[in-house]
Structures are given as structure tokens and as C-alpha cells.
Amino acid sequence: MEDVLTANPEVATTTAANRYFNRELSWLSFNQRVLSEACNPNYPLLERLRYLSISGSNLDEFMMVRVAGLAGQVQRQIEEVSIDGMTAAQQLSAIREAVIELESAQQDVWRTLREELAQEGIVLADGKRLTPLQTRWLRDYFVKHIVPVITPQAIDPAHPFPFVANQGMGILFPLIRTSDGAHVMEMVLIPQALPRFIRLPGEEATYISIEDLLCRKAALLFPGFRVQGHGVFRILRDSDLEVEEDAEDLVRYFRTAIQRRRRGSVILLQLQDDIEPAVEQLLREQLRLDRAMVLKTRGVVGISGLSALVEEDRPDLKFEPYSPRYPERIREHDGDCFAAIREKDIIIHHPYESFEVVVDFLRQAASDPDVIAIKQTLYRAGKQSAVIAALIAAAEAGKAVTAVVELKARFDEEQNLHWASQLERAGIQVIYGFVDWKTHAKVSMVVRREDGGYRTYCHFGTGNYHPVTARTYTDLSFFTADPRAGRDAGRLFNFVTGYVEPQRTELLTMSPIGLRETLYEYIEAEAENARKGKPAAIWAKLNSLTDPGLIDRLYAASADGVQISLVVRGICCLRPGVPGLSDNITVKSIIGRFLEHSRIWAFACGGLLPNARAKVFISSADGMTRNLDRRVELLVPIRNRTVHDQVLDQVMVANLIDTEQSWLLGSDGSYRRVGKAENPFNLHRYFMTNPSLSGRGAALTSGHKVPKLALRRGAA
Structure with a gap:
């Protein structure tokens, strides 16, 4: 495949399209980037086949949900237009052309991979002659294993x-x-x-x-x-x-x-x-x-x-196995999660650091006689969930356990119904949240009896409590014993379980109550700094950016001189680099061995990014209308200095300086691979080989320092 991927030119034919890209065509462009990884010569052969199959399953889901929704709009004669001014029928027409092109490209990639696999001794015999021995074996297999199952x-x-x-x-x-x-x-x-x-x-x-x-x-x-x-x-x-x-x-x-x-x-x-x-x-x-x-x-x-062929036992054709590190900070406290968190905040960077620390946090809470209550949100937990087992163990140990199970997690509804039933049988109070809003925030809250009173320990995540995806999704797990965070987490649970809308929060911001307004305020503050001639910048890392209100605020800030660098893995409706509209905005997408999933916002606050005064947040929310207006989400400020440096100076800078897995979005909708760099940098390789900051504990002072990342001005 070519190294430049271009969106359908039909998006540029309407007035609205001069400001925004079409959501659905932007998603198809993302899936083209996924497919391009199947052509990456730097990847082992079976991993390239895996990317091909992922692009196929992605397209299946897109058809079953997004295309089905548009077809329903046409059938019901709903006249609503997309962000770029297209009717549902116009979108379906453009999607059809793009899907045909994408499916044809998938088949081209498969033909190439099939030939390369055959050279490595992995052969698909479809349409080919078999040896007499193979023919006899296949006939016997067919009669014994297939005929009894099928029904002509x-x-x-x-x-x-x-x-x-x-x-x-x-x-x-x-x-x-x-x-x-x-x-x-x-x-x-x-x-x-x-x-x-x-x-x-x-x-x-x-x-x-x-x-x-x-x-x-x-x-x-x-x-x-x-x-x-x-x-x-x-x-x-x-x-x-x-x-x-x-x-x-x-x-x-x-x-x-x-x-x-x-x-x-x-x-x-x-x-x-x-x-x-x-x-x-x-x-x-x-x-x-x-x-x-x-x-x-x-x-x-x-x-x-x-994807079934990827399971062939050929480690030489797959990525070298990677074992995530367990945070030294926890080990220094003999595995006592509460002692480590009580000492100071800690952030875990998955999948480079083990998801087991999240499970251990709950296991310890279940077995600790001083823990009296656990509250947990569950959006996607997987089929074999140690988190579910820990919550059940806690209930059986006499703890008061509350689980907010989101039934509306798409394609996990049936699994979540199963978990809800299991949890209820164990005596856990199961809450299903709002009818019309999804509870998408990732929160675990443990109340522990200490020093004659109670202390609340919290985990806030950018990803799900899912042990399988935690091995391939890059996410952040933030642990804190800050009393303000504990009180705000309690307010969030009361909001979901009892519809008690918080009148105020001390540290956290939640949607749909005030998260949108908070982002607007910080964007406007940067714009005001720019108007005063001060340094002004915004960095953000998201999975998708589609909300017109948020995009328009970023456009306005760009016009005022704010330098905005966005890392948007998937859908992006914002047009970067348009003269007079988004001159100061750059957008890149990172596709690689791991799926970039964490959501981060950083605001310069009067200095050049990165700087110690910058306001840094992690979030469960993407830049989409549904996340800001129709979901329960959290925006979590990062104030501990070490954690602040890890998120801003390490995670965000690494994303911005990556050259080997990055695609740059042009004002015309095309994505272009970052070319060969004088000093190539692969952020996934970097984090696989360098421990985190906040998780290293005393090792930070031992002389084995994490290499400092430098951002070249104008390179992002």
C-alpha cells in the first residue's frame, strides 16, 4: 500500500466540509492505516497477517453499527446531516465507494501475504491440488467431524x-x-x-x-x-x-x-x-x-x-514476547499497594507495566480486615476476569461491595449481564446506572479503616478493567489516597447509583455535568495568554475527535496564536493546517504494535510545553459529543510532580516525537507517514526498554536514569 492515504474527495464539496472531515470516512481512513501495518516490512509475517484480520473485524463492526445506523436514518427519513453537511444517503454513497476500495486493498494484501507465508511453510490449500495422503485424511476428517455437525x-x-x-x-x-x-x-x-x-x-x-x-x-x-x-x-x-x-x-x-x-x-x-x-x-x-x-x-x-492462522506455532514469525514490569514502588513496600499509594501518588503505564497491580489492589482490599467497602465501575471486564473474582472474594469476606455494571457496552452486553448475575449471587450490590447515559468512567474506590478514622484509596483509569486488552492497549492507571479525590469518587458513585447530582467537586471533573465546560475554560485561558503575548500551547492525546463545539474552540485558540499538537489515533473531524482556521494545529495518528488508548490533556499555562506549571489531566473521555454530553466520564488532574513529569515529559513527548509509527494528517484529509528521520524514534520500543518514572520508586535516585526525551520546537 502507498504511504499516503487520502479521504474521499466528496467531503470537500459542501460549506461545512471546509471546516470538518466526515466522521465515517475518517474512520475508514483509520482502518486503511491499520491495513497498512499489514504491509510493514519491519513486522514479523504473522503479525502482519494479524493486522490484516484486525482491519477485517474493524470493518465488520463498522458495517454492523455505523452503516446500519445511517441506513436506518434513510429508512425512517430522518433529515439530520453530519458534521460536514452530508445527508445519511450521501454518506452511504461515499462509504460504499470507500468500502469497496478498502475491501479490494485487503484482498490484495492477502494475496501478497499468502505467497510470503507459503515461502515460510504456511500454506493455504484452497483451490490447490492435494497429495493422495492429504486427500484421504481430509475425506476421513470430513466424514467424522464435519458431516455430523452440518445440516444440508x-x-x-x-x-x-x-x-x-x-x-x-x-x-x-x-x-x-x-x-x-x-x-x-x-x-x-x-x-x-x-x-x-x-x-x-x-x-x-x-x-x-x-x-x-x-x-x-x-x-x-x-x-x-x-x-x-x-x-x-x-x-x-x-x-x-x-x-x-x-x-x-x-x-x-x-x-x-x-x-x-x-x-x-x-x-x-x-x-x-x-x-x-x-x-x-x-x-x-x-x-x-x-x-x-x-x-x-x-x-x-x-x-x-x-486470525485463526495467526495461532500457528511459529514464534519466529511473531513479535518477541514482551513481559510487562511490575512497579518497583509496590515491591519496595513488600507488595503493599496501600502503603505505596499512601506514601505518594503513583501512575502505571500499561502494557509496559503489569495490569496485575490493579488486580492486586483489589485482591489486597478483599483480604484486608481493615477494608470495609469497595466501589467499582465495570464497562468491559473480559471473559476471564480476575477483577470480578476479587470483588466476589471481597463480598464473601464481608466487605460492602458495590459494582456499577454498564449493560450498554457495545458487543459486551451479554458478557456484562453474565457478570452482573455472578456478582449479585455473591451478595454484591449491582447497579446498572442511567437508562440514557453510559457509565464509561473507570473508577475503583476502597475505603479502609486507619488511625481511628477512614482513608479512601482510588484508582482512576483511561482504559477498561480488562486483563486481555491491558496487554495490548496503552493506558494509564492512576492511584491516589488524596482525600479530595476520594470524596469526589464517592460523589460520582452517588450520582450513578442514586441520581444525586453533585453540587460541586473538589478535584475531579465529570461529564455530563461539567467536563465540557472545564475543557473550554482551559482552552480559553491558553487563548487569552496568546492574546497577551505569552507562550500558549495545548497538547492532547485522544482516540477520536468529532465534537464540533470542542473543535471550534480549538480553531478559535489556533486563530489567537495557541500552538496545538494533537495525537488522535482514530477518527478526527478537525481539519489541521487550514490558513486562517487552523494554521497552528497539527494532528498525528500513531499505529503500531500496541493500540494507543490513553486520553491526556496538557495546557501550557504561560510557559513552553513541557513545563512544571502546565496543567495535566488524564481522562476516560474522548473528544466526542457522546463522551461530553451523554456519558458519565472523569477528567483527573495530575498534581504529583513525578507523575506530572511522567505523563507530560515522557508519555506526551514520546508520542509527539515518534517517527516510526506516526501518520500526519493534512488539511485535505490525507494521512502521510512520517518519513525517515535523522534520529528515528519509536515510542513503543522506548517504553518497552525504559521503566516509568513514578513506578520506579527509590530506583530513580540510583543513577539508572530514564533517558530524557527532548522535543525539538516546530517538529511536533
Whole structure:
């Protein structure tokens, strides 16, 4: 793929588009950057294949949620336009072109990777001749392991067209009965319990896809028939859940809604490029494709399924395993998290430092006889959650435990219902929060009996309490025993559990009450400094930036002379570098081994960034309208000097000076890789090899210093 990725030019045809990029096309551009990592020659081969599969699963979710939502707007004749002035129908038209281009690029990348994998002894046998030994083994495997699981079904008036589940794959076989020459259409739906790829025996890793196996062995399935052809297809359905404001019982509502999602309207029909015309016509008629996109594929149907091949045991074709460090600060206190936090604030930088410290914080709270209460938010916790186990252990030990479980966490609703049930059975008070707002803040609060009174210990995170994503997402975990933070955390829980809106907060800022206004105030303060001729700068690191109000404030600050450097991994609707609008704004996106997920804001406060006076915050919120107005989020100030330096002088500076994983956003919507630098810098490699500041404890004074990062003015 090329090193410059350009958004669809249609975004520049309206007045609003002169100020903003289209949200959906910006996301597709992000997924193109993910796909580009599959072409990165510096990555091991199976890791490149992983990026290809990720780009496929990303596109699936985009279709099931974003495209489905736009199609619903068209169907309901909703006239709302996007931030850049496009109607839903116009967006769908532009998206269709971009999706076709992206899917074609995915197949091109797959053809290249397939050849390179074959050179390394990993072969996909689809469409290729097999050895006699392989053929015999495959026949035996098919009869013993596949035939008992699948159910061929004739399609005729006596056998109506079957329901095809979301992300379901099937094959239609046109047949001729040998006894009378009658034409018959048969369908085989591929159960998701079957492996997508089967590994044949032998030293060489030879795989065959389940769909190719079924097509090869169709004669065994249909004795007495001649197979005239086949057509492989896959569908995606509308998977967005809309919560009704008058829902009387959220748990019952979501159990029903999850079932409805599995039967949502078809939003994408993907077909093999050489599919039989009769098969295609039947699918179009039976699947009711009024709102659906039909995509013909010259390659793998359902490219996300290639993730199965990444599991091949070839460590030489994967990243060298990385073991996160456990913070020395905690070890210096013999593993006593509370003693370390009580001494001073500490921040943990995941995945470079272990998520186990977060789990240990809760485990210690569960077993500590002086801990009397634990309050915890849960947005995504994963399938095997040590956090859930620690909360249950705490309840069984007699602690008062409250868990705010967010049922509206997209695609984790069913898992969260399961955890809520487990927690309730353990005697934990489970709260589901607001009907129309998601509780997205990441907070853990432990109340401990100390010195004749109570002390509250808090954990605030930029990421979820999810042990799997914590190994690949870069996030920040902030621990503090500041009484103000504890009181504010208590106010947040009372707000969510009892709708008691806090009249004031002492340290934290939360949305939807005041987070937007706080950001506006700090942006305006920088603008005022610029108008007075003082140094003025804003640094921010976000996953997405789409809110027009926030973008307009940044535009205004830029016009006043504020130097604004943004690191936005995914969607960015802000146009940087436009004369008279955003001259002083630069935007970069970082895509690499780890997924950048932490949210950080820094305001210069009258000096050049970085400086000790700067106001620094971490947050659970992105720069999106939903985060600022329709979610419970937190903005957490960083005041401890060491932690302040780690977040600002280390994390933010490293993001700004990275050259090896960075893409620069142009005013025309194109993303350009940062070229080869005289002094190349890879922020992921840097943090994998250099311990953090606040987690090092006494090691900071031992002479083994963390290399100081320097920001070249004008380079960001």
C-alpha cells in the first residue's frame, strides 16, 4: 500500500466540509492505516497477517453499527446531516465507494501475504491440488467431524429459506438429481462451532478453509446428485442496540434486545466474485436487501477469519514476547499497594507495566480486615476476569461491595449481564446506572479503616478493567489516597447509583455535568495568554475527535496564536493546517504494535510545553459529543510532580516525537507517514526498554536514569 492515504474527495464539496472531515470516512481512513501495518516490512509475517484480520473485524463492526445506523436514518427519513453537511444517503454513497476500495486493498494484501507465508511453510490449500495422503485424511476428517455437525437443506416451497445468523457464512449448491434430471437448490449453513481453517497433518503447516472443504466434498453430502456449482456467501446484520427511554427493566430489556440483534436486518451481503448467477439472484430475493450493500469478493470471504492462522506455532514469525514490569514502588513496600499509594501518588503505564497491580489492589482490599467497602465501575471486564473474582472474594469476606455494571457496552452486553448475575449471587450490590447515559468512567474506590478514622484509596483509569486488552492497549492507571479525590469518587458513585447530582467537586471533573465546560475554560485561558503575548500551547492525546463545539474552540485558540499538537489515533473531524482556521494545529495518528488508548490533556499555562506549571489531566473521555454530553466520564488532574513529569515529559513527548509509527494528517484529509528521520524514534520500543518514572520508586535516585526525551520546537 502507498504511504499516503487520502479521504474521499466528496467531503470537500459542501460549506461545512471546509471546516470538518466526515466522521465515517475518517474512520475508514483509520482502518486503511491499520491495513497498512499489514504491509510493514519491519513486522514479523504473522503479525502482519494479524493486522490484516484486525482491519477485517474493524470493518465488520463498522458495517454492523455505523452503516446500519445511517441506513436506518434513510429508512425512517430522518433529515439530520453530519458534521460536514452530508445527508445519511450521501454518506452511504461515499462509504460504499470507500468500502469497496478498502475491501479490494485487503484482498490484495492477502494475496501478497499468502505467497510470503507459503515461502515460510504456511500454506493455504484452497483451490490447490492435494497429495493422495492429504486427500484421504481430509475425506476421513470430513466424514467424522464435519458431516455430523452440518445440516444440508433444500430450498423449495416445502423448505423455506432458513434464517442466517449475523456474521453467518453459508454455501448454496445448485444440483441436478441423476434419477430424473430435476434441478434442486441446497444450502449448507456453516456452524460457528466449526473451525474456520483446518490444519492438515504433516510438518508443513497446510490449512484448508471450511468453505473450500465443503465445496470439495459436496459429492459426499449429496449422493445421487450432480453438483453444478457453488456460491459462498456471508452476511452482516444491523447490530446496534437502541435503548428505549421508557424501558422499565434494563436487564430484561437487554436480554430481549440481544436476541433481536441476532435477527437484525441484513446490512451487508458478501459473495464470492465467481458466484453462480442463479445463486446470487436467490440470495438477493430471500434476504430482503433493501438496505444492504452487496459486495463481491475476489478472494477470502470474511477476511477477519484469517486470525485463526495467526495461532500457528511459529514464534519466529511473531513479535518477541514482551513481559510487562511490575512497579518497583509496590515491591519496595513488600507488595503493599496501600502503603505505596499512601506514601505518594503513583501512575502505571500499561502494557509496559503489569495490569496485575490493579488486580492486586483489589485482591489486597478483599483480604484486608481493615477494608470495609469497595466501589467499582465495570464497562468491559473480559471473559476471564480476575477483577470480578476479587470483588466476589471481597463480598464473601464481608466487605460492602458495590459494582456499577454498564449493560450498554457495545458487543459486551451479554458478557456484562453474565457478570452482573455472578456478582449479585455473591451478595454484591449491582447497579446498572442511567437508562440514557453510559457509565464509561473507570473508577475503583476502597475505603479502609486507619488511625481511628477512614482513608479512601482510588484508582482512576483511561482504559477498561480488562486483563486481555491491558496487554495490548496503552493506558494509564492512576492511584491516589488524596482525600479530595476520594470524596469526589464517592460523589460520582452517588450520582450513578442514586441520581444525586453533585453540587460541586473538589478535584475531579465529570461529564455530563461539567467536563465540557472545564475543557473550554482551559482552552480559553491558553487563548487569552496568546492574546497577551505569552507562550500558549495545548497538547492532547485522544482516540477520536468529532465534537464540533470542542473543535471550534480549538480553531478559535489556533486563530489567537495557541500552538496545538494533537495525537488522535482514530477518527478526527478537525481539519489541521487550514490558513486562517487552523494554521497552528497539527494532528498525528500513531499505529503500531500496541493500540494507543490513553486520553491526556496538557495546557501550557504561560510557559513552553513541557513545563512544571502546565496543567495535566488524564481522562476516560474522548473528544466526542457522546463522551461530553451523554456519558458519565472523569477528567483527573495530575498534581504529583513525578507523575506530572511522567505523563507530560515522557508519555506526551514520546508520542509527539515518534517517527516510526506516526501518520500526519493534512488539511485535505490525507494521512502521510512520517518519513525517515535523522534520529528515528519509536515510542513503543522506548517504553518497552525504559521503566516509568513514578513506578520506579527509590530506583530513580540510583543513577539508572530514564533517558530524557527532548522535543525539538516546530517538529511536533
